Amino acid sequence: MVAPILSMAAVHTNILLIIVDDLRPELGCYGHEYIISPHIDELAKEGMVFDRAYCNVPICMPSRVSLLTSLRADRMMTRTKQLGRKFITLPKYLKDHGYTTISNGKVFHHFDDRKEDWSKPPWRSVPIYHGEMPWATYNTYGLWQNEESGKLINPKTGFGPFFDSADVPDSAYQDGKVANKTIEDLKRFAESDKPFFLACGFWRPHLPFNAPKKYWDLYDPEKLQLADNRFRPDNLPELCKNSPEMFEYAGIDGFPDDDAFHRKALHGYYASVSYVDAQVGKVLAALKKNGLAENTIVVLIGDHGWLLGEHNFWGKHNTLQKALHAPLIIRAPAYPGGNHSPALVEFLDIYPTLIDLAGLDMPDHAEGRSFTTLLDHPATPWKDALLFFWNKRATGIEAIAIKTDRYLYTEWYSQGEVLDCMLFDHDLDPEENVNIAGNPEMRSTINHLSQQMKALLESSSYRRRGKSD
C-alpha cells in the first residue's frame, strides 16, 4: 500500500485572520445573548475568547497598521511607510517563510499599502478605499441597494443614509462577495503544497449599516435595549469628543438623541453584525469542508471598539473604554477550546503570537509579546498596562491613554504640556459615567498611572511627533 503524500498545507500551520470592521465585543460569546451571532459563538466554543483585548489606536487605518506590524502607531500613521521605523509586516514575514499570503476585503485600510506583502494583488469587490474620492460618495459602488436610499444624499458629503435593508441576497452587499472570494481561495489552498496566510476583512458593521433585510428581520426593534446612560459623563473634558462620522450620512439632523434614532441605529448595527456572522459561518464551513480546519489557526477580531449610543456618542475616535475594547477569539490546533481569558492583551501582541504558533523565529522589531501561554493557561498573570494613542488631525493635540486592571487614564498633550486628563475606575464605574481625575484622593493613583504611561512610552520605539507632522 502506498502511503498518501502529505501536502505542505497539511503539515504546516495555516493562518486565517478574520478582521471585522468596527465590531465591538457585543456578541453571544461575550455574554450578550440578544445578539444573533451563532457562527462566531461556535468559533468561540472551539477557541479562546479574550475578554479584555484592546486595539492600540481607536480608528481603522492605524489600528491595522499597528496590528500588522506589531509597532505602536498613532492616528497619523495611516500607512506603514509613516511608521518611520524598521519593520517587516506579518504577511511579508510569512511570505518570506514560504506562505502564500492573500488579502481579501478590508485588511490594510488602503489596499495599495504594502502590495508587495501579498502573493497576489489585494482583492476587493470594488475599488473602495480612501483616496481621490471618499468611498461612499454618491453611491458610486452600489453600497446602497434600496432605490430610495440611493437617492437620499447628504449634500455636504455626498453620502447616502446610515443604513440600508434591501431584500437582496448576501452577495449584493460587500461582505457576501468577500466571503465568496475567501471560500474560493480555501478550495484552491486545499490543493496547494504551501501553507497559507489568508486575511479576510469584512466591512460591516462599519457604517453605513447596510445588510440584507433578512438580518434586520432577526430583531424586533421595539425589544432592543437602548443605552441607559445617554448623558455626557460628569466632568468629561471638552477634548473627549463624540465621533462626527455617523453624521456625515444622509437623513440625520444635527446630533439627535431621540429613542427612534437610537433604536434605528442599534437595529442597523445588530443586523450588520448578524450579516457578518453569517459570512464568517460560510468561511469557517468552507475551511472544514476542505479539510483545512485541523491545520489552521483562526483569529477573529474587530479593529477597535464602538460606542453605540452610550453618552449619546456614536463610533470610535476617542479613548473611552468602548472605543478601545474589541473582540478577539483565537482557535489554534492542539489548544483547548471553550475558555475565556481575563488577561489584558493588545493588538500589538497578535503578530508575535501568530509567529509563535507557527513555530517561526520572532522578528527583532516586534513591540508586542506572544501570549501563546494564555491559550493553555488563560488566567496567567499578564500585562499590567496597555497603551493607546489618539490625536485630532491638524490640532497638534495628542491623547495618550493607559489601561490597567482597574483604571483607564488619559492625558491630552500639546507641545509637551498636559492640557487635561481623564480617569475612570472600572471597578466602581464600568460604564464610565464619572471622570474622577479631579478628585483630590485620586492624586497618587494618577501620579502612578502617569509614570507607568511614561515608562511604556520609553520602552517603545514610538517617538511622539511635532505639531508640524
Ligand SMILES: [Ca+2]
Ligand atoms: Ca474600523
